[in-house]
Amino acid sequence: MTLTQHLEPTSDFRAAADATIAVAGDLFGAASQERQAVSGAWKEVGVL
Amino acid sequence: MAPGGLGCCIASPDLLAAVAERGDPEDRRAALRTQAASAALRAQRNALTRLLRELGADPEAALGRATRTGGRRTVYDVDHGGESDLPGKKVRGEGDPPVADTAVNEAYDGAGLTYRFYKAVYDRDSIDGKGMELVSSVHYGTDFDNAFWNGSQMVYGDGSGRIFVRGGLTKDVDVIAHELTHGVTQLTAALEYSKQPGALNESISDVFGSLVKQHHLKQTADQADWLIGAGILGSALHGQALRSMKAPGTANDLDRQAGSMSGYADLTTTAASTSTPGSPTGPSTSPPRPSAATPGRRLGASGT
Numbered sequence: 001m002t003l004t005q006h007l008e009p010t011s012d013f014r015a016a017a018d019a020t021i022a023v024a025g026d027l028f029g030a031a032s033q034e035r036q037a038v039s040g041a042w043k044e045v046g047v048l
Numbered sequence: 049m050a051p052g053g054l055g056c057c058i059a060s061p062d063l064l065a066a067v068a069e070r071g072d073p074e075d076r077r078a079a080l081r082t083q084a085a086s087a088a089l090r091a092q093r094n095a096l097t098r099l100l101r102e103l104g105a106d107p108e109a110a111l112g113r114a115t116r117t118g119g120r121r122t123v124y125d126v127d128h129g130g131e132s133d134l135p136g137k138k139v140r141g142e143g144d145p146p147v148a149d150t151a152v153n154e155a156y157d158g159a160g161l162t163y164r165f166y167k168a169v170y171d172r173d174s175i176d177g178k179g180m181e182l183v184s185s186v187h188y189g190t191d192f193d194n195a196f197w198n199g200s201q202m203v204y205g206d207g208s209g210r211i212f213v214r215g216g217l218t219k220d221v222d223v224i225a226h227e228l229t230h231g232v233t234q235l236t237a238a239l240e241y242s243k244q245p246g247a248l249n250e251s252i253s254d255v256f257g258s259l260v261k262q263h264h265l266k267q268t269a270d271q272a273d274w275l276i277g278a279g280i281l282g283s284a285l286h287g288q289a290l291r292s293m294k295a296p297g298t299a300n301d302l303d304r305q306a307g308s309m310s311g312y313a314d315l316t317t318t319a320a321s322t323s324t325p326g327s328p329t330g331p332s333t334s335p336p337r338p339s340a341a342t343p344g345r346r347l348g349a350s351g352t
Contacts (some may be wrong), residue, residue, distance in 0.1 A: 008239075046309030
């Protein structure tokens with residue numbers, strides 16, 4: 001879903017972070033461990 | 049969808065440059081030969097992408113790959129020829145028994161594992177989601193130290209023994225899946241091959257390359273090594289793999305990939321900006337690490 005519905009030719013790291021977090025929320029729920037893990041990972045590497 | 053985002057090669061321009069800078073004369077020859085051939089390919093593809101965009105053409109139709117084949121695999125031997133000789137002579141089609149040439153069988157099997165991963169996990173039927181034929185050519189060029197997706201098919205060099213061991217470029221399914229994923233990205237998000245979008249393009253290929261391997265080995269994210277190109281490095285490189293998503297920058301002695309944005313830098317040229325110290329796979333590939341279980345589902349290219 002990230003590649004097919006969210007990202008586009010000029011998407012940057014921030015856009016990818018937003019997209020993967022949104023997709024994790026769609027697939028697993030807004031309060032899911034999965035969504036938190038994705039969000040935490042982007043923070044860990046300094047994109048968010 | 050705009051055509052574009054073709055992606056490139058498994059060995060990045062900055063790695064080849066580093067080998068050329070540090071290596072002995074034979075290492076340098078191997079790196080420069082591969083660098084020159086890879087740059088020519090990129091230029092050719094960028095021109096094609098621009099042309100298609102200007103014409104507003106459907107890239108699949110324009111490239112003559114609109115045929116739906118249910119992900120059928122076909123492997124060709126280009127017999128040391130170049131881009132204009134592709135795909136070469138057909139040596140193994142879908143369902144054919146293995147042949148004597150190991151590279152042919154590895155390219156065939158790797159394409160199959162990649163196809164199965166995308167179908168099983170994302171219900172995506174081949175690269176385009178519509179059953180596109182998976183075409184591979186082996187024995188590209190002479191001692192060519194790279195593998196690449198050329199916009200419509202997979203191409204593998206033999207390796208010179210310097211940057212990659214001979215026969216190494218078809219050995220790792222993560223390398224094969226990395227390149228095939230450039231096809232998926234090209235036909236979905238079409239990320240530009242420059243700066244951050246280019247780095248994401250590379251990163252996505254590394255992530256899915258590793259996920260295909262994990263799927264094949266039935267590993268969890270915690271069990272996986274998250275290495276790209278493990279065990280195939282030639283004598284000019286010292287280390288365990290080409291890249292490591294678990295520990296960016298540690299895969300080999302010329303691995304300068306950053307582990308966080310503090311080490312990220314755009315490179316000055318389009319060709320190099322996707323693969324520099326600090327850029328591509330670093331920041332964006334780290335997410336799978338902490339997210340256990342099935343990161344691909346969370347991070348990835350859903351075909352649905």
